Amino acid sequence: MKLYYFLPSNNSRRAHAVALHLNIPIEFEPINLQAGEHRTPEFLALNPAGRVPVLQADDFVLWESNAIAQYLASQTPNSLWPDNPKSRAAITSWQCWELAHLSKGTQPLQYERFVKKVLQLGQPDERVVQQATNIFHKEATVLEQHLSEHPYLAGNTLTIADFAVASDFTYAELCQFPLENYPHICHWYAQIDALPAWQKTSPQSA
Numbered sequence: 001m002k003l004y005y006f007l008p009s010n011n012s013r014r015a016h017a018v019a020l021h022l023n024i025p026i027e028f029e030p031i032n033l034q035a036g037e038h039r040t041p042e043f044l045a046l047n048p049a050g051r052v053p054v055l056q057a058d059d060f061v062l063w064e065s066n067a068i069a070q071y072l073a074s075q076t077p078n079s080l081w082p083d084n085p086k087s088r089a090a091i092t093s094w095q096c097w098e099l100a101h102l103s104k105g106t107q108p109l110q111y112e113r114f115v116k117k118v119l120q121l122g123q124p125d126e127r128v129v130q131q132a133t134n135i136f137h138k139e140a141t142v143l144e145q146h147l148s149e150h151p152y153l154a155g156n157t158l159t160i161a162d163f164a165v166a167s168d169f170t171y172a173e174l175c176q177f178p179l180e181n182y183p184h185i186c187h188w189y190a191q192i193d194a195l196p197a198w199q200k201t202s203p204q205s206a
Helices: 010-021 041-047 065-073 085-118 126-147 160-169 183-193 196-200
Strands: 002-005 027-030 054-057 062-064
Touching: 002 010, 010 065, 010 160, 027 041, 041 054, 054 065, 062 183, 065 085, 065 160, 085 126, 085 160, 126 183, 160 183, 183 196
Parallel strands: 002 027
Antiparallel strands: 002 054, 054 062
């Protein structure tokens, strides 16, 4: 198997970390988005959308980070993706929540406060920042409440749901996410951040 990924990418990180955490035998192939390697004919043949990550397992090609994480975790018995329908449904629920709701707050903050600076696209749009901050607080309140009662997102052990949601916080400090009033989120993320697989997939690890 081969995983095509871009180290600074939040989405790449969740799949990359799952593979490392489970010691899945896999080849890692970095794709340089800044150099346009995701737009080459060879890469577009794997994913016509031109996005990472992409998993290639012989003639089976899979896009989308959460689907890749589920597939990778299915390769061996483990607690990240328990062989239990209710557990898997709970995990998928958090993955869907991150995509549909949490990311609507975190991604604009990351773009306005980090990506724009890197690409020299001007100053943050404060109207967008305020809208994203409002969304962030709404969704962070949901996450904080859950983590005040549970050590992890889907049960009492680490699962791929935690990797999925934690990836949104990769640039939390750099992008000034307003986390001051969310101690349970901070404690939970610190546990994820201490994992060797998470440290190895940090954008700063290159």
